[in-house]
Amino acid sequence: MPKASQRLPLLQTLNSLQFIDALSSASDSDIQEDMVTSQRYINPHKRYPSHYMYMMNDLQTLSSEKFQQLCRTTYESFEKLVAQINNDINFQNSSQNKQSNPAIQLAVALSRLRSNGNGAAL
Structure with missing residues (x-):
């Protein structure tokens, strides 16, 4: 032992x-x-929902300047693009998992394509 x-x-x-x-x-x-x-935050901070349906509601309340910063286009151009792609087969599917509204898909794509991660515009 x-x-x-x-x-x-x-x-x-x-x-x-x-x-x-x-x-x-x-x-x-x-x-x-x-x-x-x-503690990570000294003061409480506002939490934003991450679901894109909430994002679309916020897009409609943004000022023209903020919307243009986010999507790199004006409201009018955005609405024209949405009207053109709304009934396109690529934005529709018949599966169990429904696609998001084409306007939301476009807003997400425009927002993500606006920079390559380091702040430089594409």
Whole structure:
């Protein structure tokens, strides 16, 4: 039978004592700083739904400038494009999983194609 080492329990006890000492000697400001840095957000933030149906509702309420920044086109041009593709077979399917509205698909595509990830427009 192997001989039990006395070193491991001593090290565990020392670590526990150091941890307790560190907690007791920490000032209130250090504890508050640790609490703040441990949280991702200091103030609550507004959460947006990720489903594209909600996104379409928001698109209609955007100002012309914001819409143009997001989709790189005007409302009028967007509506013309939607009218042209609305009945296209590529935007319709007869499977169990229905496709999103063509306007939503177009808005998502235009939004994602506006840059290549580093802010430079395509």
